[in-house]
Every structure is written in C-alpha cells, then in structure tokens.
Amino acid sequence: MDNFKDNETDIQHLIISSLEGTASEEELLVLQKWLEESEQHFLLFHAYRQDWIQAGCVQRYQTEEAWKKVEHRLFHRMSVKHLFLWTRIAGYAALVVLMIAVGYVFMRRDQDKDQAYVVEGNIEPGGKKAILVLGSDEKVVLGDEAEETLLAGNTTVKKEGNTLVYGEKHAKETAGEYNRLITPRGGEYAVVLADGTKVWLNAESELHYPVHFPEHEREVHLKGEAYFSVSKQAGKPFVVCVGDSRITVLGTEFNVRNYQDEVVATTLVKGAVRIHDAGRECDLTPGQQAVIEADGIRVREVDTDLYTAWKDGYFIYREKTLEDIMKELSRWYDFTYDCQSEELRQMTLTAKLRKFDRVEDIFDILKRTGRLDFAIQGKNVTVVAK
Template sequence: MKNKNLEDILKRYKAGRATPEEQALLESWIMFGNMPAHDLSETELGADVMIAAKGLPVVKQGKIRKIWWTAAAAILLCFSASYLYEMTFHNNQSISEYANDIKPGGNDAALILADGRKISLNEAQDGEIASESGVSIKKTANGELIYTIGTNGNKNASNDEVFNTILVPTAGQYQIRLPDGTKVWLNSKSSLRFPVQFSAHERKVELVGEGYFEVMHQKSKPFKVKSGEQTVEVLGTHFNIMAYGNELSGKVTLLEGSVKVENKSNVKVLVPGQQAEYVSGQLSVSKVDVADAVAWKNGYFRFNESLRSIMTKISRWYDIEVVYEDAPDDALVFEGEISRARNISSVLKLMQSTGNVHFKVEGRRVTVSR
C-alpha cells in the first residue's frame, strides 16, 4: 500500500469520514499487528495509533496493574514503528471471515395496555396509538413512546391506578417518556410497569432488567423504582439500574442528584459517582466510573469485566446462545469499547485479538474457547 494512501486513511478515520471498508481494514491492521510500512515518524505514529486503537481491549489477569490507553500503551499493545512491515491484501484477515455474522439489536418493544391489549411498537404507525384515562400515548419515528396528559386527564382518572407495561425483548431497546415528563431508556430483556397517571402522593414504577432514568423534579411527589427486593427513591435525578434476574447482583449507579437505595435490611444514600450493589441481601457502596454503567444507553459496549459478564451482555443484545468449551477464567478481565451498532463479528474480533479467547459462530450459537 502506498504511504500516502495509509496517511489518508488514518486522517479520514480520525475525522470520522472513513468508509466502512477502510474502517474495517484499519481496525483489522490494529487488531492483528499487520500495519503496512510507511514513512510517518514514531511521534506521528503514536498520535495516530492512540486514536485508531481506542477500542482495542486491554486484558488484566490476577493482580497485573491496569494499563491505560495512552499513545505509548497503544504502541506497545498494537505494534512498534521498528516492527512495521508491508502487507498484501491476500493475507489480510478481514472481519468478513465470519460467515454467519449476526446483526446488532435495535428499537423493539411491546406495550401492554390496562385492558390486556398488546401493541407491537415495531408494527404500530407513528402518532397516537392509544388513549387511556385521559392520557394520550404516542409513538415517535425515532423509537420513543410518549405519554401526555390531556386537558381533562386528571378529571377522567379513576381512583384506581391504571397500569401499562412496556416489554423490551432480547436484541431490543426502547425509550419512554412517562406522564410526569420523566424519561426512561430500557435495555434488552427489560420491562417497566407504571401507572398511566401517577397518584397524588408518589410516582412509583417497577423495573425488571436494566433502565436509565432522568427523573423530572417534583418536590412534593417522590419517584420510586422497585426492582427485585430493592427500592430506589428520588425527587429528581439521573441514575441507572441494572437488575436482571439471572445476574448475581443488582446495581444502582448515580450520575446526578441524590438517591436512596433501600431493601429489607439496608438503606444507602448515594452521591454522584457512586454505585450501590445488591448481593445476597446486602448493599455495598463504591465509587465507580459512571460511564461504564450508561455506555449501553449511549450506544456503546464499554467493558471492564470478566469474559462471562461480557458474554452475558453480548447475548442479550445480539440474541445469541453462548456455549463454553472450557470454564471461563473469571480472573481474566477485558477492557475495551466498541459501538453497539456493529455486527457481532466486530465485537468478537476485538476480544479475540488479545489472544486469550477464541470464538466460533454457528447460526445464533457462539462457542467460546481458550
């Protein structure tokens, strides 16, 4: 490859203007150390690699110290200027080698109305799809469900609360705006049960799975989220709850404001940057990087965890079955970031490039081996 062509691809990649083919080619070079020779200086190379290799995973095992994505670390992880060599297209290992590639999930959900009717939000037309207790329910073109109280909404409401439930399947996600203006993003395999109109004294919803909340402030009416055996209470704040039934723990991560997390035997009050973790009836609080908790809501996988934990998240988003040939080493921690809009091959290649794990895709089954 011509030196000028390589420089041009790097520049377009950094500017976000690379074609899908150029992006895949460059990422493959980075993953497998097959960068063509060129005449960029080592300083220039370091700057380019730091940006291009941002998504490359770092592997930690046992008590090995954490490695950060600096220019120097990227060069050490990917390649060194003194070891660059010419590559031809016939020996380039492309992402397309996965014959059974699997596309990512997307906006998908079903709405269960109070009378039991089920509306597929994928099939429903944009605009008003239902009306209950004086509340209009509308679907937008960008995958959001909006509840709006009409002029006579409160007058039409009965003393008994009327509940709706939104169900998000595997490989799905959806956004909803509740009657009070609170916004909720739901991740794959999640559900939210909520009243069409909140009571006069509190706003209470029930979550299964994972959701990110931006709660509209109402001083006289606290907002409560029940998830499993814990309840999160707020007035107005931004937080994420992860409470899947098949996970060993549940987590509440606070980005803004203040929340109270409570179960039968514990009460914890969080400040921004803290996470409450619920394990076997006990609550513990720690300081975390909140970006990890909300990466899914922003369209990314951001990993800093074990292989088993990562594959659980991947299985929900791509609707796959994961089979392990060998028992996963939970002491092995992968770090990395990649868009959730990419096909599964891109995610698996990123992890496989560490040399610590291998994958085989057959239909919707992914076999994991060492």
C-alpha cells in the same frame, strides 16, 4: 509521547509503512509499547481501528490524503456528550492515526489465524423494538416506524421517533390504569412518563408504570435494566421498585440493573437517591454505586460511564470477565453461547465496543487479546481458547 508530537512528519511516514506492511519489527514494537502504556491508548485503538477498516483505508493512500481523512473522522464525528473522552488528546491526532495503523497491520498479520473461526449464521445487532401492553392486555408492537399516535385506554400516547410520550391529559379517566413496556432480547426503547420522567429501557427488560401518577407518589416497577432521568417534583418522590428493594428520588439521573440471577445495582449519575432493602437503607451521592447483597448494601465509588454507556450506543468494559461480557452481548445480539472452560469464563478484558457493529467485528476486537477465538453457527456462539 512528546517525541511523537514533535516529529509529526516521521509519524506520517511510519503510518503509511505500517499500512503497507513494510514497518520493521522494531517499529512495531514501539507501537505495541505505546498501546500498552495506558488503558486510554487501548480503548482508543479498539474504538478507531474499526473506523479505519470501514472507511476502506488500504495500502495506496497518499500521506496527506490519509492524514486529513482520519483527522477529520476523529474530530468531526464525535458527539458533544463524548468529547470529554478526547479532550486530553486533541493535540495528538498523529497518535490516533498511528494507533489505527497498528491495528490494521496486526489484523493483516493475524489474518490467516483469524480465519480459523467458523461463521455460519447471521447474528444482527439489536435495535429499537418493544411491546407495549395496555391496561386491557392489548399488545402493541413497537419498532422503527415514523411518528404516530396510540390510544392507551382513555389517554393518547405519542410515538416520537423511538420514544413513547405520555401526557397529563385525561388524568381522572386514567387513574389506576397501568401500562407495561417490554423489550425483548435484541431490543431497547425509551418512554417519557406522564410526569416528564424519561426512561431508557435496555434489552430483555420490563417497566410497569401508571398512565397517570396519583397525587402524592410516583412509583414504577422494573425488571432488567433501565436508565432514569427523573423530573423533579417537590413533595412527590419518584420510587423505582426492583424486587424487594425500593429506590427513592426527587429529581436525578441514575441506572438500575436488576437482571435475573444478578444482584441489584444502582449507579447514581446526578442528584441523590435513597436505597431501601429489607429494613436497611443508604444514601448515594453522584459517582457511587449501591449493590444489594445478602448481608447488606455495599456502596463503592465507580466510573459511571462503565454502567451507563449502553444508553449512548456503547459497551465499555474495564477488567470485566468474559462471562459477564458474553452475557451482555448475547442479550443485545440475541444469541446463545458456551465458553469451553472456566478459565475462559473468568478471563478479564478491557474494551470499548460499539453496540450497533456487526457481531463479527465485536468478536474480532475481543480476539485481539490473542487468547481466544469464536465459532458461530446460526444463533449459537462457542468461545474457545487459542
């Protein structure tokens, strides 16, 4: 890597020759070797290859123009929250552009092969949509509308952007009253509860919660997946009920996944939580995940970003089976799928995907493995081996 950094001019010329399809086989092998050196290189390649394509960067770019464009896109479009992913490569802008160029060349060389998959349909990424069910069973459809005020029983709920915000007003009148926030397949939404706790609800999920919390405890019920940022209130624990399990906290940030036919998984980002299930319990510290299984609660150390990135617009997979990836993608993009063999279902992949990209772009990234292809017909996707 140091040689690359020290020979920036050579790299720029290699980028252009790669974009024009004139790079030699030896040069492409060098690029391929770099991509295979680490998972970080692999993730960078996939994250920014699409940026290059969408920017319309094609063969006739001058060296300086291309260099400045991609360097600017790299360091000025990242959110502060994600800068940690890139701090170690701030001095390696050349490598990033190089990586993008290789992706473009590989895409061009595989273009004829990629045309093999069928696209007959319009599968769109999910969006901000949900249904609010009031205590009277009245249903309110939520979408991307501007700010507005809703009446939930005896209390007023503000809709600020794509977030519902409850207040503590009219506490006595709303005692014992519950609302439900339901996200469909292809939807997500956020809500700030009466105590100030914020909950991000993932696709195909449901949160059941009181309009006003009683004096001594705060309890909600979850189906599906949600990320919680719990407002700290001494002596008034916050409890998330998932099936027969209870997660108790005072003030913390954590993710809970409780989809049908999946084990309950709690991933702790900040603070501390206690898991209760069938007479068993365990405490988590930040960076740990608890999985509730038939024979007990299994605790392990994890990279929390793998389990919380969905909240920030990404899907990140590290050695994840294709079956698990397709489950999540189908829930977000609202399609059905079929893998044509067990070998395909158990294939493991590593990738970072932008969840608001077109599904065709997502599949194109997954196809970079060279071992699978996708046929799209309407809302149905078939995964086949190459």
